[in-house]
Amino acid sequence: MDSVFEQLLEDIHSIISSSYDRDYVCDAIVQLLYDRIPYYDWVGFYFMKDEALVLGPYRGRSTEHVRIDIGQGICGQAAAKGYTVIVDDVNMEDNYLACSLQTQSEIVVPIKVSGVVVGEIDIDSDTPKAFGIQDKSFLEEVVQAVSRLFRHDYPEYFAKFKLDVPEYFNFACDVVDRRADENDKQAMLFVDRDGNDFSYSFSDFKRLSNKAANLLRKHHVRKGANVFIMLPRIPQWWGT
Numbered sequence: 155m156d157s158v159f160e161q162l163l164e165d166i167h168s169i170i171s172s173s174y175d176r177d178y179v180c181d182a183i184v185q186l187l188y189d190r191i192p193y194y195d196w197v198g199f200y201f202m203k204d205e206a207l208v209l210g211p212y213r214g215r216s217t218e219h220v221r222i223d224i225g226q227g228i229c230g231q232a233a234a235k236g237y238t239v240i241v242d243d244v245n246m247e248d249n250y251l252a253c254s255l256q257t258q259s260e261i262v263v264p265i266k267v268s269g270v271v272v273g274e275i276d277i278d279s280d281t282p283k284a285f286g287i288q289d290k291s292f293l294e295e296v297v298q299a300v301s302r303l304f305r306h307d308y309p310e311y312f313a314k315f316k317l318d319v320p321e322y323f324n325f326a327c328d329v330v331d332r333r334a335d336e337n338d339k340q341a342m343l344f345v346d347r348d349g350n351d352f353s354y355s356f357s358d359f360k361r362l363s364n365k366a367a368n369l370l371r372k373h374h375v376r377k378g379a380n381v382f383i384m385l386p387r388i389p390q391w392w393g394t
């Protein structure tokens with residue numbers, strides 16, 4: 155990640171750990187983003203309230219869009235989808251709410267708690283195609299950190315939460331193996347009782363879980379069987 159983003163993340167983490175006051179923290183974050191990234195020309199938070207997005211702290215030109223319905227504009231679309239939306243050229247969008255005529259591109263990153271959208275960060279730029287993969291990963295880390303401030307609302311969101319369970323899903327193949335194939339990185343730093351540390355990547359876990367699955371298969375264990383695995387908290391435990 156770009157060193158500017160890395161430094162910003164560090165600063166944002168220290169702001170977040172300094173206070174539980176959501177408005178104060180979000181205000182400090184918009185200030186920081188607005189000041190430090192030259193092409194972030196409008197930076198603001200929207201918070202979910204009564205099934206709509208309500209404008210929170212922001213920097214940049216004033217906007218008439220203080221309340222946005224779900225599905226409406228880029229912000230409403232990102233809230234409905236629950237994932238980051240990048241628009242390279244807002245002039246090409248039909249479902250777009252103009253904040254200012256100078257705006258050319260936009261990124262909206264939802265903040266989620268337990269899978270439920272609780273708000274979002276919206277950034278406009280006067281430069282066309284201003285937002286790339288670096289901005290996306292950076293801002294997704296920011297919202298991940300910010301989401302902690304929303305957790306006291308947990309019971310309310312928990313009541314609304316509905317788990318979307320796909321018909322066919324295998325955590326080992328669909329998450330760990332995919333990660334190993336597409337974006338292999340350190341998955342675990344294991345420290346044993348003597349203080350020695352060991353690094354495990356996603357591909358190490360892929361290998362471990364394949365070994366475990368092959369062993370079970372050799373013993374004729376098939377899908378649907380009930381298996382109890384008893385191991386201490388060692389990496390092989392996660393592997394199985």
Ligand code: SME
Nearest residue numbers: 217227228229250251253
């Ligand atoms: N452009 C946004 C509206 C918010 S303003 O840009 C601040 C949208 O289309 O949802």
